[in-house]
Amino acid sequence: MKVVIIGGGIAGLTAGILLNQQNFEVVICERTAGIPNRGHAFLMHEDGLNIVNELKGTNTVQLPASSLATYSLNSIDHTELKNEQLDAWYCIKRVDLIKYLRELLPAHQVKESSAFSHFLYEDDQAIAAVFTNGEVEYGDIFIGADGGNSKVRNQLFGPANYTPVEVKEIVGISNCKDLKEPYIHQFTKFQDRTKGLSFGLIPAADQEFVWFIQYDPLIADITEPSAEELAAFCKNILNDFPQVVHEVLEHNNFSSTYIWHTRDFDVLPAFHRSNVVLIGDAAHLALPFTSAGTTNALIDAQTLVSYITKSNSLEEAFNKYHQSRAEIIAQQLQLGRDLKKQFLHPHSHTQQSLITPLIEQKKAKSQKDTKVDVLYFTDPICSTCWGIQPVLRKLELEYGHHLNVQYIMGGLLPSWENYSSGKIKQPCDAAHHWEEACLIYDMPLDGDIWLEDPLTSSYTPSIAFKAAQLQSITKAKLFLRELQELVFVKKKNITHWNNLEQAAVKSGLNIEQLLEDIKSLAHDNFKEDLLLTQKYGVYSFPTLLFSKGSKPALIVKGYQPYEKFEETILSLEPSAQKKLMNNDAKAPFLHFPTLTAKEFAFLSNSSKEEAQAMLDELVSKELIQKDESKSGVLWVSKIYKNNQ
Template structure:
């Protein structure tokens, strides 16, 4: 079977490589006179990276893949105040020229025909038999793939004139060579967005010394009316972005504008099909999303990968193309709708508060253990505190409880306000930081959970209220990530001797677990304080006088509670008392699974979850460490181990 591919961009080259690998005869027809390399750079999702690595027979590895990994996002206002600072699922910022040239190298010269601008098809018995080009050439084939971009002539031939949405937002794009700026902002997508009008500026380091920058603007605000040339574009950008901070002024001043251009952004509704007879569309020819979603390049690769799998697995082309549409249409429709909603928000920025802004590059992390939360039969009200050493000591029990009973037991975290201040403080003989140091040393020795008590001698916390309020701020964003945040600040204070009253550590912990650190800092001064007071009021009403306190309640309202340190058997006893027929779940206790669920684990926790002696667990952990599958933070009181499985398996 001969396949004629119309379009030699990323979509066309990718499907061509896949087809050749599967022994199809192919020819790629490109309208340009040489390899097309328009466009500066783009963001590619991890799924696109995976497909590209597979596509090139392992030609790209983690060490040789072009471009830069982008794993954090900063959204700021023109006054340089930060609205969002959050970890991203890693994306790759790649120069378009590098990818096109690399993909082109996998297609021999005789398989790519240039200067072939599509005109129309010739048909026989309702099927296309040849593609005709404006230069008079024809290419006969059995199957035709339209990969000729957003202005696709193939799509127009199949479905008629495309009804594009009007261009309400335009985008200026440029590529600046500047190693200093790239070094300062390595790994970060930085975006400045106006608070009251549709205007933004963003930039991303694409290589060691080149950054791609863009400015999106509402055409009602301003537009370039002069002829498009470097001088007029420079003048336009300086006027448009005059309110923006020094780093923006630095970029637009250094830019030469020789390769900068303006993109008229638009899209069209989902097509009723991606094919007619023996002609099928992929990439932007099949579907076009607005740039707010950053989905275009990844979509081209996913389309190519999906189409070849359908062609190989379905019994005929008609079924293959129908399956291709079935697999892709829902996601594409969602992306189109998302792009339009984001454009609406962009054009009407005052309709959204800072907390309501949507960042499509950031996906909500999911609890890997929980499945059917609505079916949980037991509710646990857990009163705790970030600096409560006994709460730290029962972490092994709570983690095993999550593994065995998380489908049936829901834990709700409340803050108990352990240390308001040291003024007139006297709690079970503890009156000063030195007393806490002595107490922590005893807890560490008795329960074998690593605790470095020296923080109370070197940099004692004046109160546990600020980190408690920070936890409530984390809960405002995501209850699962809030638990991870609480775990992280506990590691900081119990092992790393970090004074978690300091905002720099709270900010760092929030970012590390995937929270929006900038929002947490805002909520710390506002909403979270009210929530913390509500926890304390409820604590007084429930007469909570010891931490930890766990209050178990079943669906009938029957309750049972535990105070202080508790053995795992006692937790199970209460659960079965409230729900006699409840059965626990068996779980995979392999190191890889445990570290997937819990990215950091102490030796005591690892041994407890595996039901083995500490000495046996220590040997396993040291072996994993020697193989670089985990890393460790060493403390004189004990180690904590951090997963490296995911990075090594990427």
Template structure:
């Protein structure tokens, strides 16, 4: 099969490489006479990088990419509205990626200076692409990858209706040093709260950043692009009230290489193909740049189309499947971008909660499902029994997750040490001794030395933080609570302190800037509601677990109970319950839970501790999991290298 790709940009070149790996005959036709250097830099997700890594072994040249692990949105006065961790995102200069992709092709299959004119048809099927220079390229399928102003798209469907241009974006590369701490590489954005104006910069390397200024077209006269000097003056004038950090970026910029991008989009097409001609990248779909997903989407188009061409019985079926698989994500990005544009243009109408974060969406977000049995779980981040019961809760979710809805409430175990008297524990030294005893009894890692070296003054700060996290996402809040427990019980970190709370929050995908605001507001109110609820139900022991059907409490248990007790209660109130069989590989369990102790792994997988140790050590030597040693045991963690799954060659 021969594929003729019309457009030698990132989408077209990637498509050509993927098809060539499948032994297709590929010819790429690019309208420019030489490599196009327009465009400065962009962000790419792990999804896109994993596709590029497939070609790494074919080429000795390296492709520079700069990891970006934090996104921060601030107001011009410095107030931070959003702070989130970015997983797997990198900044990449467009010229570097284009040069890298060009290096895979020769003049035989990458032909420059070909401006598409029209197709030749036989029986309504395209047999050749004709170019304005008179050249003709015959093929079996034709792939339009010629950008937002696609002539291929117009030849198939006519002109699309672009949305009116409401936002301009000025883009440049600044030579200001961009990275001080490689562990905190920040995509920093400043956005006005009173008008449609924003400035952002992203490190492209240690020595330079790509920057952009987005502005409502109504704020400009239209003369800003007449010369580099006019563009420079316009930027400085518009950003007068922005911090010195912004001006420092502009001071190190060459405005003769900066340009204005007139942002626009069009509705998702009803199909991406006609007969044997198909579209990918911006030719097929176009979204405004607020989501930073354009390049990644082009790569995912190429990957998806290649897969469907290989696995389908006909070209028509392949193109239909390609459209079906890409439609939902692409339409979501289109709508997300439009909403972000609305928020940008009308900032006074939206609080920070109105923002859909650029770059990320909750792919795993699911519609709430009504489950018959509600479990009300009263806990506390520093409760040792609540740590020991973790394997039980995890196994319950795996085997009975379709039937149970666990709702987490804080119990307020340690208000302070002043006049504290709860059983045998009256001071931090008592807590240290108790934790050591619990660890020994249940063969679970707990390190009581935290109560000697850096004792918490109260369990209220992490408890309030958990309630604040629930406002953002209940699932992320549960992961956050688990991470807080790992930090205190195994890593001896004082989780009553904000820096530790923030580290846990960012790790779990929470917005730490919003979390901090809610800790002092809505989160505190929700925590007090939990305390009142616990008092009303006379809850004094942790964990206390209530089982309800139709909001009526049926029974309760306290403390650490055997797994069979939970199963007995579930079967009593749901007689027709069907337990899920856990048939996950060891690596799959780590993908699901990320961190596990050996006792957790043994309990969940029904293996002995001895057998579990052998399995975990084998995974460790394969580089699939990592380990964190503590005084009384070890925490096994899914390897960062395994998560990325990206070749180290480049």
């Protein structure tokens, strides 16, 4: 049986490879000559990459792919609005993937410069595809993989009812050798919060960065520009954006940059007519906000070929293919349209309601379904919360992608007046307790602060933390860590503004905004935390409440071994898979700006002696430095960069 594939892009090539593996006779007809250079690069989830890897069989060809660790959404003044860990997302250059797929096919199966014209029919069955160069390809099955402006689709169903072009996208690729963390492992996006205008930056291979500008053409627009005119337009429209944006534009070759008029259309009632079937963008065109197009093309090809080989007839195969894909595609179309509304009207969305512009293709549970909610009741001066840091940091690295963690400030020390917690009734008792805790947890802890400059309350740093959360969840976590290091290791009184300010600066927070929020909104948010603490009957810290759906919540109190937390997560979500830790000694310092010796040993699964040797070697390589104190050492990373 012969299959003629019209379109030699990712969908068509993938279908051809899979059909070859099933011993079909295949010919792929591509309208262009050579490897197409439009598209530059795209984001692909691991689901799509797994399909690509399965295609090669025993072939040794390798596909260059750049993995992404996080998604960071920022306003144009560099305030971080959203930061999420990315689970198995990659950036791949389109030319690399096309070359990779071409190498898996016999050269004679791909016919270039073959632009589709029309079909020849007999008894309502297509018997041949005719091309504008005069060539005719006869076949038994015809697959339309000719993209969003598909001529095959037009002949089957008539012109598509496209949605209006409300967003345009300019796409380029720059070689920026000087860009460092966080950009080299992060999908970074800057969004104007007053209008539909954004800039995105994604690391590809070979120190190249794919960038895009999404803009509402009602703001400003340009038609058929020269390279120079397009460069000027981009720089002008992004005039108020951060310096890193302009650095990327300076390194861009605008002669290969293009403008994409984004649009979509509703799901078709069928993806086939008779023996002609559509896949990829030819079957369903989506807006760019979901980054789903390439993965959809791969899954379409895999799904279609699977049904062709297993079904009793082509009609049955094509119907099953449509049934398995249509609902998923409809959901993606709706998400894309929701994201477009969010983009065009950013002022009408709160920071918390912003949708991450990425979707996974997994047929199993969605990531949202597999996440466990965690309420972490803590306090900036809680010594046990400091002692449990090695466990919590390992939990973040291995299971963070399965957790939604909310930090709750519990108000450990309102004041010393009438305060009594066990043996602690006054500051000198706290000093003795901290010295004991230092030995128990093997974490640097200096109790002298309670003798030299005792804190009067933990409310002030707690309110400051709630103020930091109003700017950025990620930076607030860094801020809390800075406060802990100041008070536990460097015996600094974190109720004093100068110390709070020092921690805020190191965490990348806006000081003026922090001070304003401390005086206003943060007080109310802290009161809400106290009420939540009372509601759940929490009286000791740390306390972590794990919950998922309608299952009974599970509570873990105090200092507990790592296995206790792991067991709790798996009891609520048995399918949770932990990420493997990177064995490279410098890996923990890519994730965290500072580590204690205990934390490093715990994260690297090494003994104290082994950990010390590795730390000394990292110092000799100038990757970290020592920050010594009476109670111990903080190892400061030189390779970590805050998401500023």
